[in-house]
Amino acid sequence: MNxxxxxxxxxxxxxxxxxxxxxxxxxxxxxxxxxAKFILDFAPYNLSYRKEKRSVVxxxxxxxxxxxxxxxxxxxxxxxxPKTKDGLPYISLDGKANPEGxxxxxxxxxxxxxxxxxxxxxxxxxxxxxxLDLLEDNWTYxxxxxxxxxxxxxxHAQLIKGVNLGRxxxxxxxxxxxxxxxxxxxxxxxxxxxxxEFSLKLDAWLEKFVAWYCYSPIALEERYANNNHGTFYDFxxxxxxxxxxxxxxxxxxxxxxxxxxxxxQIEDDIMPLERKxxxxxxxxxxxxxxxxxxxxISSQYGYDLYQVDKFYHEAIHKDIKKVCLRLYQELVTKEKxxxxxxxxxxxxxxxxxxxxxxxKWDQDVLKQIKHLEMKNEFQxxxxxxxxx
Numbered sequence: 450m451n452x453x454x455x456x457x458x459x460x461x462x463x464x465x466x467x468x469x470x471x472x473x474x475x476x477x478x479x480x481x482x483x484x485a486k487f488i489l490d491f492a493p494y495n496l497s498y499r500k501e502k503r504s505v506v507x508x509x510x511x512x513x514x515x516x517x518x519x520x521x522x523x524x525x526x527x528x529x530x531p532k533t534k535d536g537l538p539y540i541s542l543d544g545k546a547n548p549e550g551x552x553x554x555x556x557x558x559x560x561x562x563x564x565x566x567x568x569x570x571x572x573x574x575x576x577x578x579x580x581l582d583l584l585e586d587n588w589t590y591x592x593x594x595x596x597x598x599x600x601x602x603x604x605h606a607q608l609i610k611g612v613n614l615g616r617x618x619x620x621x622x623x624x625x626x627x628x629x630x631x632x633x634x635x636x637x638x639x640x641x642x643x644x645x646e647f648s649l650k651l652d653a654w655l656e657k658f659v660a661w662y663c664y665s666p667i668a669l670e671e672r673y674a675n676n677n678h679g680t681f682y683d684f685x686x687x688x689x690x691x692x693x694x695x696x697x698x699x700x701x702x703x704x705x706x707x708x709x710x711x712x713x714q715i716e717d718d719i720m721p722l723e724r725k726x727x728x729x730x731x732x733x734x735x736x737x738x739x740x741x742x743x744x745x746i747s748s749q750y751g752y753d754l755y756q757v758d759k760f761y762h763e764a765i766h767k768d769i770k771k772v773c774l775r776l777y778q779e780l781v782t783k784e785k786x787x788x789x790x791x792x793x794x795x796x797x798x799x800x801x802x803x804x805x806x807x808x809k810w811d812q813d814v815l816k817q818i819k820h821l822e823m824k825n826e827f828q829x830x831x832x833x834x835x836x837x
């Protein structure tokens with residue numbers, strides 16, 4: 450099984466939002482041999498979407514009534530109904546992904562997020578413009594090209610056959626994946642490293658997507674969702690607002706994150722809704738990750754969610770740090786027992802973002818990465834060279 454196969458099991462939990470300062474520190478401490486190995490290991494994932502024809506118009510299956518340029522994905526945990534001849538309506542088997550989804554667009558979107566994220570990092574580490582050229586061409590082909598590009602909406606994401614043609618819940622295909630690549634691309638944008646033509650076209654596409662994101666009925670379903678879905682609605686939106694320099698819209702979104710997510714989802718030092726899932730380890734990591742990754746961006750505008758009481762109008766007594774430390778003790782040091790269900794394989798590589806987050810206030814936790822059993826070592830190559 451290659452790296453993509455592992456990442457596609459649990460994509461969001463593999464991403465770390467490095468600052469440019471952190472990347473420079475990593476580059477400073479990474480040896481030439483280690484950088485060469487990192488580049489070599491990643492080489493198989495330098496895919497050209499144009500050459501391989503990976504766009505929304507080239508999906509393996511199409512559904513009547515949906516434009517070929519629309520993004521389409523199936524509800525991840527829904528399967529054909531064994532009690533009906535045509536299998537309709539599909540029924541839920543929580544935690545068990547239906548491989549039929551591979552005929553649609555989600556996997557290519559996830560893979561694009563993965564390779565784009567690492568191409569940004571590899572550019573800053575190697576200064577090889579090949580990564581920028583490929584990144585721009587892939588995004589042009591997948592999103593911006595007038596023939597192959599994706600329409601700026603997620604109207605048909607995670608549809609349930611026999612029930613609907615799309616759900617607000619499907620926005621997480623974008624918010625928990627492409628958002629990470631886009632935030633890393635913001636580092637390129639801020640350094641004026643993206644071509645002028647590409648930047649204009651991407652900004653125009655994202656403006657249309659934000660309009661859909663904020664006002665379409667299907668997107669608003671996700672805005673009011675519970676657990677990680679609502680959290681990642683906010684995270685995806687703050688990434689978009691940050692990328693488009695819409696500073697005036699950040700604080701209202703911060704208030705939404707506090708009122709609709711932190712207040713309702715955190716109890717003492719856990720997130721109970723995530724622990725009820727059949728993949729409790731994965732979703733517990735994801736739930737708090739959406740909040741602290743949001744805070745990483747909002748803190749750049751003066752709104753640090755670790756210190757809500759310093760800028761918000763009331764004390765809410767919700768401590769992100771305690772949630773992070775509880776998971777660290779349960780899943781990394783294992784000094785506390787994690788008593789909830791995890792029905793799929795758990796890759797300890799997904800603990801690296803949590804360790805990175807805690808290392809912001811406790812550098813010593815980085816020592817723990819040597820003890821993890823990891824299937825994806827890309828982040829390990831980076832994180833072990835981080836010295837703050």
